[in-house]
Amino acid sequence: MARLENRLGKQTVTFTSRPRIHCSYTIVGPSEGNGPHALEFQEILQDDMLHQKTPEQAERLMLEMAIEKALAAGQLKADDLHFFVAGDLLNQIITSTFAARSCGVPFLGVYGACSTFLEAMGLAGVLLQGGFATRVLVATASHYQTAERQFRYPLELNVQHTETNQHTVTGAAAAVISHEGDGPSLTHATFGTVVDWGMKNVFDMGSAMAPAAFNTIKQHLEDTGRNLEDYDLILTGDLGRQGSKMLRILLQKENYTGLDRLEDGGAQIYSHRQKIGAGGSGTACVAVMTLGYLLNKLKTGRIRRALVIATGALLSTVSAAQGESIPCIAHAISLEG
Amino acid sequence: MQPEEYQQLVLHNSPRRPLVKNAIMAFLTGGLFCLLGQVFLDIATIIERTEMEAAAVTLAAMILVGTILTGLGVYDEIAEIGGAGAAVPITGFANTVTSAAMEFRREGFLTGMGSKIFIIAGPVIVYGILSGFIVALTKALLTGLL
Numbered sequence: 001m002a003r004l005e006n007r008l009g010k011q012t013v014t015f016t017s018r019p020r021i022h023c024s025y026t027i028v029g030p031s032e033g034n035g036p037h038a039l040e041f042q043e044i045l046q047d048d049m050l051h052q053k054t055p056e057q058a059e060r061l062m063l064e065m066a067i068e069k070a071l072a073a074g075q076l077k078a079d080d081l082h083f084f085v086a087g088d089l090l091n092q093i094i095t096s097t098f099a100a101r102s103c104g105v106p107f108l109g110v111y112g113a114c115s116t117f118l119e120a121m122g123l124a125g126v127l128l129q130g131g132f133a134t135r136v137l138v139a140t141a142s143h144y145q146t147a148e149r150q151f152r153y154p155l156e157l158n159v160q161h162t163e164t165n166q167h168t169v170t171g172a173a174a175a176v177i178s179h180e181g182d183g184p185s186l187t188h189a190t191f192g193t194v195v196d197w198g199m200k201n202v203f204d205m206g207s208a209m210a211p212a213a214f215n216t217i218k219q220h221l222e223d224t225g226r227n228l229e230d231y232d233l234i235l236t237g238d239l240g241r242q243g244s245k246m247l248r249i250l251l252q253k254e255n256y257t258g259l260d261r262l263e264d265g266g267a268q269i270y271s272h273r274q275k276i277g278a279g280g281s282g283t284a285c286v287a288v289m290t291l292g293y294l295l296n297k298l299k300t301g302r303i304r305r306a307l308v309i310a311t312g313a314l315l316s317t318v319s320a321a322q323g324e325s326i327p328c329i330a331h332a333i334s335l336e337g
Numbered sequence: 338m339q340p341e342e343y344q345q346l347v348l349h350n351s352p353r354r355p356l357v358k359n360a361i362m363a364f365l366t367g368g369l370f371c372l373l374g375q376v377f378l379d380i381a382t383i384i385e386r387t388e389m390e391a392a393a394v395t396l397a398a399m400i401l402v403g404t405i406l407t408g409l410g411v412y413d414e415i416a417e418i419g420g421a422g423a424a425v426p427i428t429g430f431a432n433t434v435t436s437a438a439m440e441f442r443r444e445g446f447l448t449g450m451g452s453k454i455f456i457i458a459g460p461v462i463v464y465g466i467l468s469g470f471i472v473a474l475t476k477a478l479l480t481g482l483l
Contacts, residue, residue: 054443154440156407157457158416158424158432160359163352197340199347207347211338245350253338 006129009223011216012190019128021183021335022135022176023074024291025066029144029170032280032288035270040292041171042069048143048170055145056090059172063088063099063141066172070137074176078103081176082133085123087116088283089142089168090150096139105137113312114209114238115192116140117173117287118331122189124177125333134178141172142282151202151317164204164242165277169269171284173291184298188334190220194314196327202320206243206266206278209311212328213239214250216309220332228258231334232303235294237286237310238266240278265289286310298337307334359420366419370426374399396427403431408439433457 008014026041033044045062052058063086071077084103086096087110100107112119117140124136147168148155177186195215199208213236221227228234228251239247244264251259265286266279290308297303311330320326338346377398381391403426406412412432416423423429434454441453455462476482 149440153457154436156410156413156432156436156439158412158429158436160417160420162354197338197343199344204347204351207351211343242351246347249346249350250338250343 008188009219011192011219012188012223013122013126013129014188015125015129015186017129017179018185018187019125019177019179020181020185021291021295022178022181023070023076023183024173024175024295025070025073026173026288026292027062027066027069027171028284028288031144031167031274031276032169032171032269034274035268037269037289037293040296041288042292045170048145055143055149056094059088059090059095059141059143059146060098062143062170062172063095063139063174064102066141066174067099067103067137067139070139070174070176074181076135076176078105081105081135081137083108083124083127084137084139085110085120085127086137086139087111087120088140089113089116089147095141095146099139099141103137112310112329112331113314114281114283114285115310115312115329115331116283117290118189118237118308118310118333119191121175121177121186121333122191122331125186125189128177128179135180136177137174138177139172139174140283140287142168142170142284144168144170144282147282161277162203163277164201164206164240166205166238166240166266166279166281167270167276168282169238169266169280169285169288171282171288173284173287175291184295184335184337186333187336188220188224188332190216190223190332192216192219192330192332194327194329196325198325200320200323200325202315202326204242204278205281205313205326206238206240207246208243208326209239209313209328209330210243210246210250212330213243213247213309213311216330216332217247217251217307218254220307220334224334228256228261231258231261231305231307233263233294233297233306234261235286235289235306235308236262236264236266237289237308238279238281239264239311240266240281242278243311265293294335298335301337303337305334305336307332362418363420363422366415366422367426368422370399370422370428373402374426399427400431403428404435407432407435412436430458430461433461 088095120138
């Protein structure tokens with residue numbers, strides 16, 4: 001068998017050609033715009049329905065807006081792209097596919113629940129490293145109202161949320177990954193395995209996803225021979241306050257050091273006074289936090305190297321209703337400024 | 338780490354549900370709805386001829402209250418504070434029906450609202466009828482009517 005020069009260890013691939021985040025755009029809804037990171041996002045919507053009839057249409061429009069403005073930021077046209085890799089939370093990923101029909105770029109739909117965006121970004125890196133493309137568009141969107149309907153209850157139903165409950169982020173993000181420009185570069189991607197530690201509580205996704213994040217971080221460090229201290233910031237996507245707590249416990253139990261570098265996108269996208277359970281979730285959560293918060297830090301040189309880990313709960317309403325546990329996944333990408 | 342071990346770990350590290358606070362808030366919220374119902378009943382007793390009629394009017398009024406509060410987007414806020422106090426009274430039942438109707442209206446009147454309006458309230462109706470039947474049957478057997 002030929003030696004695979006771009007593989008590292010068990011689950012990691014290396015991008016020696018240094019694919020970069022060439023241009024990007026982030027949009028968030030009003031609640032996220034009231035959070036502590038409002039200034040990190042390029043656009044804050046005043047109306048999360050965007051004058052559309054249904055929240056599904058609003059989610060789709062949000063994604064189309066993010067794509068259009070990301071391309072404009074890089075002075076690119078759809079014709080300049082070789083692939084469009086995207087996914088979202090809705091059944092049959094309709095937000096992505098419906099947005100893809102208007103741009104005429106070869107489309108690869110992906111689904112990894114809330115980890116979708118990093119899966120797309122990792123695949124973009126692979127396509128670029130392999131010489132299959134020069135520019136790949138990656139994007140995702142999620143919307144509180146569409147996710148509530150699909151996974152939970154009618155919006156106006158009498159439900160008392162618990163402290164571990166997470167709130168789907170309304171937002172969209174798009175980026176073009178290419179070898180051009182001077183944006184932060186992707187150096188490694190660690191694709192996660194599906195992990196299921198038997199958690200069944202759908203109102204505590206954070207605790208269900210923490211083992212997947214733990215496994216991927218552990219494997220990433222093992223494959224690359226790095227420590228947590230080699231990163232200035234380790235950003236998990238949407239474990240929320242409860243999931244982050246569990247991840248820290250798991251890492252502490254195996255004597256990892258450098259836990260002060262751990263941050264979570266979901267736990268900090270809303271402020272405490274907004275009283276939103278354990279924090280944000282949804283495909284847009286890690287996407288806007290990476291392309292907003294993290295990218296700004298890398299670009300301004302406040303940090304030099306970061307690891308992003310996006311976690312996804314791979315359940316469906318059917319599996320949950322039938323009493324199955326929640327399989328989860330986590331993908332990691334390391335970025336350098 | 339074994340999955341069982343992790344599940345225990347999560348159990349020990351999960352925030353405790355504020356049971357006492359929840360119970361007090363549910364008591365107060367549910368109590369307020371009952372108070373409102375009593376006011377309606379008192380008024381209805383003056384207007385209507387029989388107690389049965391007064392009770393029916395009160396039920397209808399409470400359902401209307403639940404429906405309007407849901408339509409205004411207030412009921413879920415009340416439930417966030419009041420929990421079971423908002424879910425258990427008949428206003429809660431009105432809320433389950435109205436919220437489903439509002440949610441699925443976008444998929445049309447027939448396939449959306451029509452077919453999904455009882456998606457949350459359905460079990461209450463099914464098991465309500467079933468338990469009513471069992472109670473009636475038990476009573477009939479005990480009193481020797483059968």
